[in-house]
Amino acid sequence: MLDIQEKLKEIGPYVPEDDDDLLVCRCEEVTKGEIRKAVHGGITTIEELRRFLRCGMGLCQGQTCGTLTRRLVARELHVPQSEIDVATSRSPMRPLAMETAGNDLGNEEKL
Amino acid sequence: MSKTADVIIIGGGIVGCASAYYLAKRGVTNVIVLEASRSIGHGASSRNGGGVRQSGRDVRELPVAMCAVEKFWPHLSEELGVDTEYTQEGNIRMGKTEAHLKKLRTLTQNCKNMGLGVEMIDKETVHEINPYLSDQVIGASFCPTDGHANPLVTTLGYYMRALDMGVKFYTGAKVAGLKKYRGRVREVILEDGTVMEADNVIMAAGYASRKLINTVGLDIPMHDEIDCCLVTEMEPVMFPQMLGCADADFYGHQTHHGSFVFGAVAGPEALMDEDTDTVNFAHAATLGASCRAIEGYVPSLKNAKIVRSWTGWCDCTSDGVCVLGRPEETPGLILATGFNGHGFGTAPAVGYMLAQITVGEKPLVDLSPLRFERFYQI
Numbered sequence: 001m002l003d004i005q006e007k008l009k010e011i012g013p014y015v016p017e018d019d020d021d022l023l024v025c026r027c028e029e030v031t032k033g034e035i036r037k038a039v040h041g042g043i044t045t046i047e048e049l050r051r052f053l054r055c056g057m058g059l060c061q062g063q064t065c066g067t068l069t070r071r072l073v074a075r076e077l078h079v080p081q082s083e084i085d086v087a088t089s090r091s092p093m094r095p096l097a098m099e100t101a102g103n104d105l106g107n108e109e110k111l
Numbered sequence: 112m113s114k115t116a117d118v119i120i121i122g123g124g125i126v127g128c129a130s131a132y133y134l135a136k137r138g139v140t141n142v143i144v145l146e147a148s149r150s151i152g153h154g155a156s157s158r159n160g161g162g163v164r165q166s167g168r169d170v171r172e173l174p175v176a177m178c179a180v181e182k183f184w185p186h187l188s189e190e191l192g193v194d195t196e197y198t199q200e201g202n203i204r205m206g207k208t209e210a211h212l213k214k215l216r217t218l219t220q221n222c223k224n225m226g227l228g229v230e231m232i233d234k235e236t237v238h239e240i241n242p243y244l245s246d247q248v249i250g251a252s253f254c255p256t257d258g259h260a261n262p263l264v265t266t267l268g269y270y271m272r273a274l275d276m277g278v279k280f281y282t283g284a285k286v287a288g289l290k291k292y293r294g295r296v297r298e299v300i301l302e303d304g305t306v307m308e309a310d311n312v313i314m315a316a317g318y319a320s321r322k323l324i325n326t327v328g329l330d331i332p333m334h335d336e337i338d339c340c341l342v343t344e345m346e347p348v349m350f351p352q353m354l355g356c357a358d359a360d361f362y363g364h365q366t367h368h369g370s371f372v373f374g375a376v377a378g379p380e381a382l383m384d385e386d387t388d389t390v391n392f393a394h395a396a397t398l399g400a401s402c403r404a405i406e407g408y409v410p411s412l413k414n415a416k417i418v419r420s421w422t423g424w425c426d427c428t429s430d431g432v433c434v435l436g437r438p439e440e441t442p443g444l445i446l447a448t449g450f451n452g453h454g455f456g457t458a459p460a461v462g463y464m465l466a467q468i469t470v471g472e473k474p475l476v477d478l479s480p481l482r483f484e485r486f487y488q489i
Binding site for chain 1 (some may be wrong): 112149150151152153157263264266267270271273275276279280281282283284301303305344368395398399400401402403405407410413414415416417418419420421473
């Protein structure tokens, strides 16, 4: 069980860093500073972070930035990286045109 | 860790977070929110299609939906300090056959009788409002005050504001049951044995609410359904309306980000008896069926690429509308569950009224059609 108020007290306020404008998620253009700030605002999981900032939700679905993001969140929360759940992978694993996805039953069996 | 509070809210979804926020705004900040999973908004709150809709709603819940649109959504971004992406450009519910139109006429008339501004529109008007729709669409219902918003950011927006105002949030806090003290629901017992106490307990835990209220002798006839959503990559700006169709094949809209979010019922697996702790994946057949349905109404999206699909849980009651309010036989307990997939759009009004009920104020709209006792008046 995580007491969020206690956790936020423990990690202290957000302190800007020189490279906060570094792009971490290139697909959705999310910076290191935005991620760090979100954690201090109460975001404690990758699931919440993706929903709040869209990092890892673009074309590559976090294949590039997933590990970096986890590392940043862990550092900001003062916990080992292994305590931060990895992002959920979802189908399709590569972007797939609707027409292709809709063609899975063949012409005879269209629902 | 705090173990006593004025109010304990079970469920860190949008209903729980909004209630916490509106309580804190009234000065009731000694509030604890318990979320079973590790993430706020883990359930239906973040897994829905983002509809903020009044048209087509059951007349028992329509006043709540209208209240949300009139009094809360227009200024919610400003209030929460996040971009909820609220877009009030109307909901088009499309029909392709005479049977569809008949269904739409009934829904429209029911809502009009309740004072909602919704009209049937002909083929020409539909295509004027939205030129991207298939030629097979021969009519629709149109409610210009309906719209859509971003459920992920809205839910977390309520959470972060409530947190900032001093509400205590616990994640990974699985509740085992409730306990009465001198006839009043007072104790919340966690699975790890922790006992918390409050004068009021708000039950907003989706389908999990059922087994939790069972522990104080209440039951709501309900089941859990799995629904499927998908999102495309960014597309050029096409149309701002929310789309739906008479047969409920799919619903969806284009987000401010440019991607399209669509949702559909998950076919046979919708009623799988799945443990809600599992990570659900959309069934391959559901994805294909959704895409065929979408292409059938918006043909130019056939080349849009899906980047992600997911499923969510829908807590459905036997009569199709939620349960809101205090059951007569359990003082201290307030129910807010069984939203049947309509919980996101109504959440601001629901959260506000739950705060009203908690402090003993008369809610903004009459909630008696949504009372718990309705299931037992046979």
